[in-house]
Amino acid sequence: MSHKTTKKVKNIAVHCLLAVLAFIWVFPILWVVLTSFRAEKGSYVSTFLPQSYTFDNYIKLFTDTSLLNFPQMFMNTLIIAIFSCILSAFYVLSASYCLSRLKFKLRKPYMNMAMILGLFPSFMSMIAVYFILKAVGLTEGSLIRVALILCYSGGAALGFQISKGFFDTIPKEIDEAALIDGCTRWRIFTRITIPLSKPIIIYTILTSFMGPWLDFIFAKVICRANADQYTVAIGLWKMLEKEYIDGWYTSFAAGAVLISIPIAILFLCLQRFYVDGLSGAVKG
Amino acid sequence: MKKQIALLMAGVLAASVFGGCGTSGSDTEQVRLMVWSPSNDQSKDNGEWLQTCCENFAAQHPEWDITFVYGVADEASAATQVAQDPTASADVFFYANNVLTTLTNANAGAKFGGKYVEEIKATNSEAMLKSVTWDGEIYGAPYTSNIWYMYYDKSVFTEEDVKSLDTMLEKGVVSFPFTNSWYLPSFFIGNGCTLFGEDGTDEEAGVEFGGANAVEVTDYLIDLNANPNFKIDADGSGIAGLRDGSINAMFTGSWDAAAIKEILGDNMGVAALPTYNLNGKEVQMQAYGGSKAVGVNAHSKYMVQAVELAIYLASAEAQQLHYELLNVVPCNTELLQDEAIASDPVVFAQNDTFDRTSILQPIVPQMNNCWVPVENLGKGIRNGSVTHDNAKQMTEDMNTAMNSDGI
Structure with missing residues (x-):
């Protein structure tokens, strides 16, 4: 039983670490995708998530x-x-x-x-x-x-x-x-x-x-x-x-x-x- | 693109037909001119300023059958591109004067002479002329000044407030590109620091950014950075702050004018640089000023036509159209007398800054050593590594680095 619990704890710890690493790795990509849908103009924003979303950026490109x-x-x-x-x-x-x-x-x-x-x-x-x-x-x-x-x-x-x-x-x-x-x-x-x-x-x-x-x-x-x-x-x-x-x-x-x-x-x-x-x- | 060229050719042909009534067709000389400009000068949305001007030019010269070839090169990099391979570059191009020496070192810039020099001299201010002069020769026809100044929210500051930075800081939030070495030296230059002698051409004289007057400025900057109403403008944070209302004044140039107009609307105020209060005395900030000019390739096959075109593209007529279509602030002295143009606040502020609160940005090659050390000082103050205790040492280190040739 105790062996099983230690294994479980280990697994949880490992997965938490992996989740954090995965988040760090995906974060910049996610940010670029979010920015591509951002409705506010400009290169600098004070909030991480855009205030409103739009497709206009894609439409503008074409x-x-x-x-x-x-x-x-x-x-x-x-x-x-x-x-x-x-x-x-x-x-x-x-x-x-x-x-x-x-x-x-x-x-x-x-x-x-x-x-x-x-x-x-x-x-x-x-x-x-x-x-x-x-x-x-x-x-x-x-x-x-x-x-x-x-x-x-x-x-x-x-x-x-x-x-x-x-x-x-x-x-x-x-x-x-x-x-x-x-x-x-x-x-x-x-x-x-x-x-x-x-x-x-x-x-x-x-x-x-x-x-x-x-x-x-x-x-x-x-x-x-x-x-x-x-x-x-x-x-x-x-x-x-x-x-x-x-x-x-x-x-x-x-x-x-x-x-x-x-x-x-x-x-x-x-x-x-x-x-x-x-x-x-x-x-x- | 093909369509445009075809249209242009048609235009040129038509022009030569109309203009060439008296002379027989065989008299026209075949000319091929390559013209490089930034893409917004050529875009349809902005009324195809370059194409229109070139067509007008062709119409004025029926004796030449000109084929124009357009390329895209912004002013900041055009001269470098031409210098890389002059034989395969534009005959006529638009460049920023701070890279003039790149052009002359590669023998890529054509010297203007004779009546063309007279014409440039007649329509430009002394400072404008100096900006395109190297070793006593003129290398381009200036068409606008290249400088930054102040944009502010009129609902926060009055016209009286914007004369002093310290008054402004009491009333609202001011953002300044503190870590950008095109902007930061304005504080030092204002307090008597010099670059390459009095007129910025004497390389031997070196840079004087290290004396007691410079240390005073560093101390002021440390306090300025600590002021809660002062925000550093980096990576576009200034204009974003203006947009969300957290910032009331910022420093930038005409390239941001349209965006700021959209944000502030009628509340947009534009002014020359303010003074700042240095230990009780008011010191005027002094920006690096430059110009943008039309240059001619020294390797052009059609030198006469190229020079004529360059002069035309910087003429009052072309500058007026440039202003109407793209809000490019004119510098032609006759055009600036025009009531409608002179009353535009951006035009007034830009020219006021150029005339009153700027020095000509030195174009001597050693100027290249002057950017990084100033930027590092700005960053040091921001990060807190430059303090009142080591301000003297840090300022002198900056001065040494600016005067050295090493990397």
């Missing part, structure tokens, strides 16, 4: 487009994120597969190089990237989107470590069996490896979508004064400038809530594949 065209920024970002997601997921998976399965001389040096390059922050090359893109003529008009897609997907192959690690766990015997049956490397990759590695593919797709979706610094440097090419990150940042902050702060929160929606949808659609892709791969 109707008041003459100053900050949020729908257009949203579409720009969506297009850029989808294309760079497809490209970089492909690059990452291909590079990881090659490094995991093919034996070639530069394999080790390449991995070392990628490791060292990965240590530098990507924005270090920002200005150089800008001038290269300018030399190619990609810094004006709609070509800016192409430039951003190239930026976000170009370096993707350096981030192979995690999926290479995953591919390493897929038994080589399967590949060998397929080779003996006359499969090419490409067919092994598309027909055997990819179906077996759904979790890591989902992970790769999610991260390569979120990178461009949330990026600010490259978009800022490359878009410069082309307002029609702005991404949501730049738009949200603009809303906090001193001229706009008082009128746009609650819409800023609404925008912040909205940009989490595509990521959430993507995750919900893909999460059912997060099961163990390897179950029952090798028999015996």
Whole structure:
């Protein structure tokens, strides 16, 4: 009996602690959501809960487009994120597969190089990237989107470590069996490896979508004064400038809530594949 | 956007057709001008000030067939953006004068000359001219002053009250951006502290924020912060307080004018900076004043047209429209004679502040070292780490930091 009670007390204590931690963790998100529905204007409020609620902040984002065209920024970002997601997921998976399965001389040096390059922050090359893109003529008009897609997907192959690690766990015997049956490397990759590695593919797709979706610094440097090419990150940042902050702060929160929606949808659609892709791969 | 460009092109074409009656079409020169301005100058809600002005300009010059390309860059960052890559930047842009040296260091700003200088000189005050002058050359046509002043609730303070901060504190609650180093130095400058010599251009002279007069001010600020009727304005708390009635006066610039008008309505009062009572003597607060100007890219392919456009965009006609559409306070001396404009309280207060209760914000590069130390002093007073006991030491530390090049 006393043993049971101590266990109960322990459980209660642990759950209380977890509840407090969960509250602390969710608190800022909750605050942003509440602010996005706040009817009072301005960036500063003296009360935690809004005095009254409204949908106007969301409506303003989509109707008041003459100053900050949020729908257009949203579409720009969506297009850029989808294309760079497809490209970089492909690059990452291909590079990881090659490094995991093919034996070639530069394999080790390449991995070392990628490791060292990965240590530098990507924005270090920002200005150089800008001038290269300018030399190619990609810094004006709609070509800016192409430039951003190239930026976000170009370096993707350096981030192979995690999926290479995953591919390493897929038994080589399967590949060998397929080779003996006359499969090419490409067919092994598309027909055997990819179906077996759904979790890591989902992970790769999610991260390569979120990178461009949330990026600010490259978009800022490359878009410069082309307002029609702005991404949501730049738009949200603009809303906090001193001229706009008082009128746009609650819409800023609404925008912040909205940009989490595509990521959430993507995750919900893909999460059912997060099961163990390897179950029952090798028999015996 | 495409539609707008098409419309504009149509407008330009039409203008060249009407204007070009006497001359044959082949005489018109093809010109492509890129113009960067803040987005509110281009927005439909605000009457597309920039587009309208550019069309007018094109109509006045039938000899040029101008294609305008518009970009968005706010005044605060435009000069930096142009300096980053002048060859791929706007021909004409709007910038705040405090980044003038960024522009000149990158050789990105075009010097105005000849009749254009005459024109700028004829329509601007001495202080305005100085704000866009570097090494004796003029780098832009000013179109408004860039400064902060005081907004107050007329139902709480009379016009006589707002002349003195201490009287105001007795009658109502005053909020001031105490931890913002664009605002806080106004107390020090008022009491004779100087930056880079008398006129703010002498880097050798350094900053004098450490003498006995500065310590006096620090002591005053510590008491001010302790006053229950004084609230620090940070992260928008000032305007929020005005909205819920807990604050009766605040310090900000024209960018908040519309929001404050909405809150206070007819009770909105605007005034230049007040004096404050320092150990028995009244000391006038002095703000950092600057200007916003139209600049021209030194790498522009169409220099004549770009300079002409810049002059036009800062002309009385364009300033008048800017004022009507966007409430941008004009600085053209002729326009300020206009009865309707001169009687607007915001215009009066802004120009009164600029003329009477401000110094030109120094634009020497060393000015960059002067922001963080002042902010830290403000924060120190707020947090209670700066007290009457260590005020002297803390003030001198601030002065040392402002005069040093280190980070």
